[in-house]
Amino acid sequence: MRKLRHQKRDNSASNRGQMAVVAILTAARDVLVEEGYPRLTMRNVATRAGITVGNLSYYYANKRDLMHDLVEAVLQGYFEDFEKITDNLEISPEERFEEMVRFIIGDLATKETTGFFPALWALANHDAFAAQEMAHIYQMERDSLAKVIGQLRPDLGKKERDLLALFISASMEGHTMFVGYRRDKASAIAEVTNIAVYSFLTLVKSIEARSIRGLKPVGKSAGKRLAS
Amino acid sequence: MRKLRHQKRDNSASNRGQMAVVAILTAARDVLVEEGYPRLTMRNVATRAGITVGNLSYYYANKRDLMHDLVEAVLQGYFEDFEKITDNLEISPEERFEEMVRFIIGDLATKETTGFFPALWALANHDAFAAQEMAHIYQMERDSLAKVIGQLRPDLGKKERDLLALFISASMEGHTMFVGYRRDKASAIAEVTNIAVYSFLTLVKSIEARSIRGLKPVGKSAGKRLAS
Amino acid sequence: MRKLRHQKRDNSASNRGQMAVVAILTAARDVLVEEGYPRLTMRNVATRAGITVGNLSYYYANKRDLMHDLVEAVLQGYFEDFEKITDNLEISPEERFEEMVRFIIGDLATKETTGFFPALWALANHDAFAAQEMAHIYQMERDSLAKVIGQLRPDLGKKERDLLALFISASMEGHTMFVGYRRDKASAIAEVTNIAVYSFLTLVKSIEARSIRGLKPVGKSAGKRLAS
Amino acid sequence: MRKLRHQKRDNSASNRGQMAVVAILTAARDVLVEEGYPRLTMRNVATRAGITVGNLSYYYANKRDLMHDLVEAVLQGYFEDFEKITDNLEISPEERFEEMVRFIIGDLATKETTGFFPALWALANHDAFAAQEMAHIYQMERDSLAKVIGQLRPDLGKKERDLLALFISASMEGHTMFVGYRRDKASAIAEVTNIAVYSFLTLVKSIEARSIRGLKPVGKSAGKRLAS
DNA sequence: AATGAATGAGCGTTCATTCAT
DNA sequence: TATGAATGAACGCTCATTCAT
Numbered sequence: 001m002r003k004l005r006h007q008k009r010d011n012s013a014s015n016r017g018q019m020a021v022v023a024i025l026t027a028a029r030d031v032l033v034e035e036g037y038p039r040l041t042m043r044n045v046a047t048r049a050g051i052t053v054g055n056l057s058y059y060y061a062n063k064r065d066l067m068h069d070l071v072e073a074v075l076q077g078y079f080e081d082f083e084k085i086t087d088n089l090e091i092s093p094e095e096r097f098e099e100m101v102r103f104i105i106g107d108l109a110t111k112e113t114t115g116f117f118p119a120l121w122a123l124a125n126h127d128a129f130a131a132q133e134m135a136h137i138y139q140m141e142r143d144s145l146a147k148v149i150g151q152l153r154p155d156l157g158k159k160e161r162d163l164l165a166l167f168i169s170a171s172m173e174g175h176t177m178f179v180g181y182r183r184d185k186a187s188a189i190a191e192v193t194n195i196a197v198y199s200f201l202t203l204v205k206s207i208e209a210r211s212i213r214g215l216k217p218v219g220k221s222a223g224k225r226l227a228s
Numbered sequence: 229m230r231k232l233r234h235q236k237r238d239n240s241a242s243n244r245g246q247m248a249v250v251a252i253l254t255a256a257r258d259v260l261v262e263e264g265y266p267r268l269t270m271r272n273v274a275t276r277a278g279i280t281v282g283n284l285s286y287y288y289a290n291k292r293d294l295m296h297d298l299v300e301a302v303l304q305g306y307f308e309d310f311e312k313i314t315d316n317l318e319i320s321p322e323e324r325f326e327e328m329v330r331f332i333i334g335d336l337a338t339k340e341t342t343g344f345f346p347a348l349w350a351l352a353n354h355d356a357f358a359a360q361e362m363a364h365i366y367q368m369e370r371d372s373l374a375k376v377i378g379q380l381r382p383d384l385g386k387k388e389r390d391l392l393a394l395f396i397s398a399s400m401e402g403h404t405m406f407v408g409y410r411r412d413k414a415s416a417i418a419e420v421t422n423i424a425v426y427s428f429l430t431l432v433k434s435i436e437a438r439s440i441r442g443l444k445p446v447g448k449s450a451g452k453r454l455a456s
Numbered sequence: 457m458r459k460l461r462h463q464k465r466d467n468s469a470s471n472r473g474q475m476a477v478v479a480i481l482t483a484a485r486d487v488l489v490e491e492g493y494p495r496l497t498m499r500n501v502a503t504r505a506g507i508t509v510g511n512l513s514y515y516y517a518n519k520r521d522l523m524h525d526l527v528e529a530v531l532q533g534y535f536e537d538f539e540k541i542t543d544n545l546e547i548s549p550e551e552r553f554e555e556m557v558r559f560i561i562g563d564l565a566t567k568e569t570t571g572f573f574p575a576l577w578a579l580a581n582h583d584a585f586a587a588q589e590m591a592h593i594y595q596m597e598r599d600s601l602a603k604v605i606g607q608l609r610p611d612l613g614k615k616e617r618d619l620l621a622l623f624i625s626a627s628m629e630g631h632t633m634f635v636g637y638r639r640d641k642a643s644a645i646a647e648v649t650n651i652a653v654y655s656f657l658t659l660v661k662s663i664e665a666r667s668i669r670g671l672k673p674v675g676k677s678a679g680k681r682l683a684s
Numbered sequence: 685m686r687k688l689r690h691q692k693r694d695n696s697a698s699n700r701g702q703m704a705v706v707a708i709l710t711a712a713r714d715v716l717v718e719e720g721y722p723r724l725t726m727r728n729v730a731t732r733a734g735i736t737v738g739n740l741s742y743y744y745a746n747k748r749d750l751m752h753d754l755v756e757a758v759l760q761g762y763f764e765d766f767e768k769i770t771d772n773l774e775i776s777p778e779e780r781f782e783e784m785v786r787f788i789i790g791d792l793a794t795k796e797t798t799g800f801f802p803a804l805w806a807l808a809n810h811d812a813f814a815a816q817e818m819a820h821i822y823q824m825e826r827d828s829l830a831k832v833i834g835q836l837r838p839d840l841g842k843k844e845r846d847l848l849a850l851f852i853s854a855s856m857e858g859h860t861m862f863v864g865y866r867r868d869k870a871s872a873i874a875e876v877t878n879i880a881v882y883s884f885l886t887l888v889k890s891i892e893a894r895s896i897r898g899l900k901p902v903g904k905s906a907g908k909r910l911a912s
Numbered sequence: 913a914a915t916g917a918a919t920g921a922g923c924g925t926t927c928a929t930t931c932a933t
Numbered sequence: 934t935a936t937g938a939a940t941g942a943a944c945g946c947t948c949a950t951t952c953a954t
Contacts, residue, residue: 017916036354038266042945053946055918063945115353121405122350125343126264134405135412166406166413167423174402177349177362178394184363185394191440195395198439199431203423211426212419245934270928282931283935291928473937492810494722498924510927511939519924571809577861578806581799582720590861591868622862622869623879630858633805633818634850640819641850647896651851651887654895659883667882668875701913726949738952739914747949 001112004029005076006069021059021069023049028070033115037123042066064129071133074116078137081107082144093151097204098197100145104172105179105193114180117173142169152204160209168200229340232257233304234297249287249297251277256298261343265351270294292357299361302344306365309335314372321379325432326425328373332400333407333421342408345401370397380432388437396428457568460485461532462525477515477525479505484526489571493579498522520585527589530572534593537563538600549607553660554653556601560628561635561649570636573629598625608660616665624656685796688713689760690753701743705753707733708743712754717799721807726750748813755817758800762821765791766828777835781888782881784829788856789863789877798864801857826853836888844893852884 004025006018027049032040042063046056060066085100107113123130145165146158153161175196179189232253234246255277260268270291274284288294313328335341352359373393374386381389403424407417460481462474483505488496498519502512516522541556563569579586601621602614609617631652635645688709690702711733716724726747730740744750769784791797807814829849830842837845859880863873 020917034354036350041943043943051917052919054920054948057946058917061946118346118349118353121346122265124405124411125346126262126267131412138406138412163416163419163423166416167403167420167427170403170406170420171399172402173405174400175395175398177352177401178366178398183352184359184366188391188394190442191391192395192398194440194442195391195431195435198435199395199427202430202434203427206430207423207426212422214418214422248934269926271926280936281929282937285929285931286934289929476938490810493806495810497922499922507938508940509925510941513925514938517925574802574805574809577802578721580861580867581802582718582723587868594862594868619872619875619879622872623859623876623883626859626862626876627855628858629861630856631851631854633808633857634822634854639808640815640822644847644850646898647847648851648854650896650898651847651891654891655851655883655887658886658890659879662886663879663882668878670874670878704913725947727947735913736915737949738916741950741952742913745950 001110003077004073006073024059025070025073032119033112037119075137086144093148097148101197101200108176109180109189111181114176117176142166145169149204160212163212229338231305232301234301252287253298253301260347261340265347303365310372321376325376329425329428336404337408337417339409342404345404370394373397377432388440391440457566459533460529462529480515481526481529488575489568493575531593542600549604553604557653557656564632565636565645567637570632573632598622601625605660616668619668685794687761688757690757705743709754709757716803717796721803759821770828777832781832785881785884792860793864793873795865798860801860826850829853833888844896847896
């Protein structure tokens with residue numbers, strides 16, 4: 001995760017308040033990342049932002065609004081990141097694809113991302129807003145991926161490209177808990193990234209629509225299993 | 229997730245207490261799954277288990293101990309599941325591999341697993357015990373996977389097999405938030421599972437050690453990128 | 457106000473909790489009476505009852521429930537008081553009427569009543585529950601009054617008796633803020649009570665239904681006023 | 685309640701500030717009337733007046749001062765109202781008396797009065813200033829009443845006239861909670877007013893000083909009661 | 913006159929935990 | 934084993950008030 005993008009709503013002259021909002025959002029993210037969601041309290045955020053609870057409530061009347069802005073700020077950061085890669089036409093589609101994979105896996109190993117996203121996933125299970133924002137950000141990621149997949153495999157239909165993007169995106173996210181910041185297998189990140197690039201590229205270049213639809217290629221073991 | 233396995237520690241005659249513990253653990257899991265970690269309170273657990281807070285504290289003096297047992301009980305269930313698949317020698321290694329993939333992805337779409345594991349991942353970021361237990365369960369999953377990979381690719385070294393198992397295991401877990409219970413892309417689970425089986429099998433059967441180590445095959449774009 | 461009547465809901469053996477509830481309700485009434493509604497906080501009540509906020513919440517999960525029980529306890533006390541007077545058949549209807557007037561005005565001068573009821577009236581303007589409970593208690597008062605009025609004036613219809621009871625009841629309540637505990641005109645309570653007895657008795661004994669309906673008796677000034 | 689009378693203290697040229705004060709006082713009264721005293725916050729007043737909290741504090745440094753002015757403004761309005769009736773010499777004393785009764789009961793049924801006065805009474809129990817202002821306004825009301833009573837009954841002493849005025853004034857105020865705006869018995873206001881006019885007129889015209897002092901007229905039941 | 917920003921105390925409520933019975 | 938009662942800290946939030954600009 002690189003930086004928070006706070007969209008100011010009103011263009012008031014005062015930038016003192018604007019700075020406070022950035023401090024609050026950064027503090028909130030840091031508390032969430034370093035201490036976890038249950039400790040993301042208004043008091044902790046205020047303390048870390050160097051203000052009082054009362055003043056925090058001046059900027060965010062309630063926790064929900066704060067969470068809202070926090071998630072949106074994180075989102076906006078990724079939106080800008082993905083755009084840069086997708087719009088880089090100086091390199092080939094295959095290179096762009098590899099770059100996306102390396103960017104995403106590289107990002108998920110940062111302290112912020114390793115801390116933030118699992119919290120968001122857990123939240124999304126019981127919080128409609130978190131679920132919606134999560135859907136939004138991953139739709140963006142999949143769209144970027146599907147675009148490049150289309151350039152690599154123009155023969156595939158939109159549905160197949162979207163499913164491949166879904167599979168690849170979800171697979172990458174899964175590595176957060178293993179090669180993420182200070183996680184168990186963090187030392188294997190280089191190798192895992194290499195495998196990811198190889199695996200996803202091979203997948204995209206070789207798969208046939210029937211493998212997705214479930215008609216196993218000839219010689220597969222499925223028949224035998226059904227017989228048993 | 230299928231069921232909770234609670235290992236009684238003392239062999240006391242009372243099985244009333246044993247039943248109470250199972251009720252408590254089940255209640256705890258259900259609260260966690262249905263309401264999320266922040267609402268996993270001693271009161272909620274006690275109420276759902278049909279006992280009083282005071283009595284809950286007789287079985288679990290504090291929340292940490294309860295969490296401990298809960299995570300271990302979930303773990304134990306999976307230990308038994310994996311064992312059954314790994315020990316099934318009536319089918320070929322390739323079939324065993326496919327079965328593992330289909331079992332894991334099938335499981336992650338259950339209500340319990342979709343609810344439980346993201347909470348565990350988030351917790352593991354800030355709770356050493358959760359991290360340790362998580363490491364334990366996934367080590368088990370990877371061991372099972374690595375064993376079958378070894379049968380499929382006897383030419384690969386242990387390190388490569390382990391890395392492939394890590395990549396495949398992590399990739400599968402990543403689908404929890406997307407095709408899991410009531411998640412965004414739940415309807416695509418069949419196609420995603422097919423892609424997973426195809427992709428992982430292709431990967432295992434085709435990858436060379438040098439692709440893992442990072443020496444890209446000739447003609448790769450890496451050189452060019454480094455030059456830019 | 458004489459005493460609080462707390463109706464225990466469950467007949468549990470423990471009277472420790474029962475005593476705590478009485479202590480809480482008494483504390484709540486005293487805070488309300490002595491410090492006013494804005495200072496009727498859970499903390500103040502707990503402190504005065506000699507318990508902690510946490511323990512108060514064990515008995516009353518929220519302020520609304522506490523208020524509910526408090527108002528009902530006060531109500532119940534009056535219910536018993538009125539019953540005693542109404543059921544006293546040893547004295548004549550006129551004496552019973554006088555006794556009721558003297559009891560109500562006498563009660564309104566007690567510290568508890570002077571403090572409690574104006575707070576309830578103010579509350580009833582914006583709190584449906586308070587309004588409903590208030591309606592309940594005064595209906596009871598009017599019913600008692602109307603009963604005696606009926607014995608004094610059997611010639612009057614029910615509607616007229618009810619209106620007289622309403623007028624008399626409301627008039628008496630109005631004295632709370634003037635001859636109530638430590639209020640401006642507290643020293644005039646004896647004379648005011650005498651006037652009340654004389655006035656209400658004269659009213660009941662002399663009024664004709666047409667004076668209530670608005671048809672002024674002959675010789676009244678209404679006509680002249682309309683002409684001017 | 686008809687309108688707020690704010691007396692400007694300094695004769696500064698700025699009438700912008702004067703208008704702001706009226707807006708603030710009106711906002712304060714409306715919040716009190718519509719939402720109740722506990723919600724009469726500086727923020728609510730400022731918001732309703734269309735200014736910021738900071739600016740409100742320019743006009744009223746603290747809540748006490750604001751309350752002070754609010755109560756005085758309401759008072760002043762009544763002062764003007766009573767003066768008009770008292771000074772109307774075109775009608776007879778009896779008519780003037782009836783007009784006062786009808787005016788007061790009519791006023792107490794307005795939204796503003798029904799909301800404002802019970803709040804003031806409750807406040808007066810614990811706030812010396814509110815008690816003092818309340819005393820002031822009702823003294824005025826009683827003075828007006830006593831004046832007319834004196835014209836009706838020149839034979840009575842000042843003390844008796846004052847006591848009658850106290851009884852009548854207090855009785856009328858008591859109807860606020862019953863026939864006031866949106867209160868329980870609001871539909872009975874016409875009949876109650878008729879009863880009030882009849883009752884108070886009868887009282888004033890017939891009562892003897894000894895009935896006030898407590899020496900009951902011959903034939904009364906007091907003797908019997910004392911005997912029992 | 914007016915704003916936006918800030919404080920610190922207090923609110924109702926929830927919580928993990930303890931303990932006598 | 935099981936309960937009801939109790940504690941003290943923390944939670945999200947609101948408030949009157951202050952102050953620099």
